[in-house]
Amino acid sequence: MILSFFDQFMSPTHLGIPLIALALSLPWILIPTPTNRWLNNRLLTLQAWFINRFTQQLMLPINLGGHKWAVLLTALMLLLITLNLLGLLPYTFTPTTQLSLNMGFAVPLWLATVIIGMRNQPTAALGHLLPEGTPVPLIPVLIVIETISLFIRPLALGVRLTANLTAGHLLIQLIATAAFVLLPMMPTVAILTSVVLFLLTLLEVAVAMIQAYVFVLLLSLYLQENV
Amino acid sequence: MLSRLILVSAPVLKSSAPLGAGLVQASRSFHTGQQSLAPVPALPEKGGKVRFGLIPEEIFQFLYPKTGVTGPYVLGTGLLTYLLSKEIYVINHETFAAASIGIVIVYGIKKFGPSVAAFADKLNDEKVAKVQEVKGLAVSNLQQAIEDEKKEQWRAEGRQNLFDAKRNNVAMLLEINYRERLHMVTSEVKKRLDYQIALQNLQRRMEQEHLVSWVEKSVVKSITPQQEKESIAKCITDLKMLAKIEQARATV
Numbered sequence: 001m002i003l004s005f006f007d008q009f010m011s012p013t014h015l016g017i018p019l020i021a022l023a024l025s026l027p028w029i030l031i032p033t034p035t036n037r038w039l040n041n042r043l044l045t046l047q048a049w050f051i052n053r054f055t056q057q058l059m060l061p062i063n064l065g066g067h068k069w070a071v072l073l074t075a076l077m078l079l080l081i082t083l084n085l086l087g088l089l090p091y092t093f094t095p096t097t098q099l100s101l102n103m104g105f106a107v108p109l110w111l112a113t114v115i116i117g118m119r120n121q122p123t124a125a126l127g128h129l130l131p132e133g134t135p136v137p138l139i140p141v142l143i144v145i146e147t148i149s150l151f152i153r154p155l156a157l158g159v160r161l162t163a164n165l166t167a168g169h170l171l172i173q174l175i176a177t178a179a180f181v182l183l184p185m186m187p188t189v190a191i192l193t194s195v196v197l198f199l200l201t202l203l204e205v206a207v208a209m210i211q212a213y214v215f216v217l218l219l220s221l222y223l224q225e226n227v
Numbered sequence: 228m229l230s231r232l233i234l235v236s237a238p239v240l241k242s243s244a245p246l247g248a249g250l251v252q253a254s255r256s257f258h259t260g261q262q263s264l265a266p267v268p269a270l271p272e273k274g275g276k277v278r279f280g281l282i283p284e285e286i287f288q289f290l291y292p293k294t295g296v297t298g299p300y301v302l303g304t305g306l307l308t309y310l311l312s313k314e315i316y317v318i319n320h321e322t323f324a325a326a327s328i329g330i331v332i333v334y335g336i337k338k339f340g341p342s343v344a345a346f347a348d349k350l351n352d353e354k355v356a357k358v359q360e361v362k363g364l365a366v367s368n369l370q371q372a373i374e375d376e377k378k379e380q381w382r383a384e385g386r387q388n389l390f391d392a393k394r395n396n397v398a399m400l401l402e403i404n405y406r407e408r409l410h411m412v413t414s415e416v417k418k419r420l421d422y423q424i425a426l427q428n429l430q431r432r433m434e435q436e437h438l439v440s441w442v443e444k445s446v447v448k449s450i451t452p453q454q455e456k457e458s459i460a461k462c463i464t465d466l467k468m469l470a471k472i473e474q475a476r477a478t479v
Contacts, residue, residue: 090325
């Protein structure tokens with residue numbers, strides 16, 4: 001059976017039924033719902049603490065109008081972190097490696113921030129296209145550049161997440177294959193490769209969490225500009 | 228482990244807030260037990276015991292009667308060997324990736340597990356301590372109020388003595404006043420009576436003097452000139468006799 005390294009990124013189907021829905025919904029079971037008790041077990045206490053701290057930190061620089069986005073952004077962060085970290089386990093499928101999913105998150109949310117800005121404060125929103133203190137001859141060029149950068153934002157958001165995770169998973173596969181293949185031939189090199197694999201795994205754990213956080217942070221930044 | 232996950236998550240899903248009440252009804256399809264959501268049953272103190280962090284103790288207990296202590300371990304080893312030798316589980320590059328992530332996870336849990344658990348316990352303890360502090364403050368305030376109340380009761384008892392003393396004072400003042408007035412009354416009456424006595428005495432004296440002067444006057448009036456001459460002659464003869472006696476005494 002010819003297995004290419006990209007088979008891990010194929011959206012899973014079983015007997016023609018797409019399983020991506022399960023892949024997106026089952027991770028939520030690992031996040032327990034808060035009970036109506038006053039004192040909970042350790043997992044719930046930690047989860048509640050984390051969610052509260054994260055939302056508080058995220059909403060600090062955003063004024064009151066943007067606080068409507070608190071639940072959405074925190075939920076998005078939880079989902080991305082869970083999906084990313086679960087994808088590091090062997091034989092799992094990471095939905096966030098699919099560009100379609102990430103663009104599905106990035107474009108609507110980015111567009112929402114732009115529309116909110118244009119609707120509520122059009123002058124200020126358009127004013128973001130011209131940084132302060134630019135020399136007068138540069139203004140037309142800068143406007144064009146800033147517009148392009150504005151429209152590249154959703155693309156950047158989606159592709160950043162996809163690329164980081166895909167690259168990470170791919171690297172893990174490649175180095176693991178290298179170690180596996182080298183093991184009968186040159187065990188010492190195989191051990192070195194395993195060390196590299198171990199370090200890479202550590203990096204991937206960090207990347208998984210950081211990329212999720214960056215996604216949500218940038219969205220909050222766009223919101224801050226426009227709300 | 229996943230079986231326990233399902234066992235745990237089902238009641239959690241059931242007790243999720245908006246569906247909670249409805250699902251309590253749904254789960255009572257055979258009408259067993261009480262229909263109530265409160266009081267909330269107590270949480271177990273510790274989570275279910277596991278060996279190797281994955282396999283619940285219940286399996287070991289389940290197999291103990293038939294296979295003793297080593298039963299589950301033999302089962303596990305046999306299962307693993309069977310999967311590997313029959314190539315049901317193929318060792319490939321994923322195994323290496325699994326091994327490395329497995330090492331990361333196990334190391335992370337062993338190293339940071341206790342401190343994270345202590346942190347979670349600390350969060351809960353702080354919550355309890357905050358409320359206990361309020362309760363403790365309320366209790367100490369109430370105890371202070373009880374002591375103050377006892378003191379006030381003691382003071383109230385002492386007030387009886389004050390009233391008695393005041394009552395004595397007032398009674399004494401009244402007594403003094405009464406006696407003064409009595410004394411005044413007696414002295415006034417005595418003054419009146421003395422006046423009457425003095426009046427009577429005066430009356431009597433005046434009568435006496437008047438009588439005496441009248442008697443003198445009448446006597447003087449009654450002395451006729453004849454009597455006067457006779458008395459004067461008598462006196463002269465008496466005097467001459469006395470003089471002779473005297474002269475006789477003198478020469479003797």
